[in-house]
Each structure stands twice: as structure tokens, then as C-alpha cells.
Amino acid sequence: MEKITFSIPKISCGHCVMTIKRELSELEGVFKVEGDPARKEITVEWKDPASLNKIKELLKEINYPPA
Numbered sequence: 476m477e478k479i480t481f482s483i484p485k486i487s488c489g490h491c492v493m494t495i496k497r498e499l500s501e502l503e504g505v506f507k508v509e510g511d512p513a514r515k516e517i518t519v520e521w522k523d524p525a526s527l528n529k530i531k532e533l534l535k536e537i538n539y540p541p542a
């Protein structure tokens with residue numbers, strides 16, 4: 476299991492966090508996503524076949540690139 480917290484400057488409200496949670500949860504291997512709109516942070520826990528690279532790519536794709 477791996478875990479990382481991303482800082483995502485484009486998060487502006489709870490809806491952004493919901494969108495990110497929904498999208499990341501669809502990635503196979505991601506089993507936990509937590510977000511804090513006030514801190515503009517998303518914490519992701521995953522295992523194979525998800526990877527840090529895939530998670531970063533997905534965040535870029537949905538227009539919430541990590542800092």
C-alpha cells in the first residue's frame with residue numbers, strides 16, 4: 476500500500492474535492508481518497524495496478540494538476 480498527499484492549487488470548494496474523489500476512485504487500485512478544500516489537499520491510498528504516475532496523469536487530465 477502506498478499513500479501520498481497532493482497539494483492541488485485549483486481546488487476552490489467542496490465540489491472540486493468531490494469531483495477528484497469520484498475520478499480517482501475509478502482508477503483500479505485506488506481504495507481511499509480524502510480531501511480538504513480549505514487546505515487544497517487530496518490524500519490518496521493505493522496499491523497495484525494503480526501507480527503514482529497514473530494518479531498524477533489522471534489529476535492532470537481532469538484539470539486538477541498537483542503542485
Ligand SMILES: [Cu+2]
Nearest residue numbers: 487488490491
Ligand atoms: Cu470547487
